[in-house]
Amino acid sequence: MNTETIILLIVALASLAALAETLREVFHDGPAAQDPPRSHHVDSQLAPPSSWAA
Secondary structure (H helix, E strand, O other): OHHHHHHHHHHHHHHHHHHHHHHHHHHHOOOOOOOOOOOOOOHHHHHHOOOOOO
């Protein structure tokens, strides 16, 4: 029974560590890039009509 308790404890701690890492990634994720790289140019032929602009 002692071995079963140790295995259960290891599984519980591993699950808790995985949950903690997931929560850390969710809440400490930085903002996404706001602008495309400067090497990209905007092609006006591919832009939506101005009536779509919000």
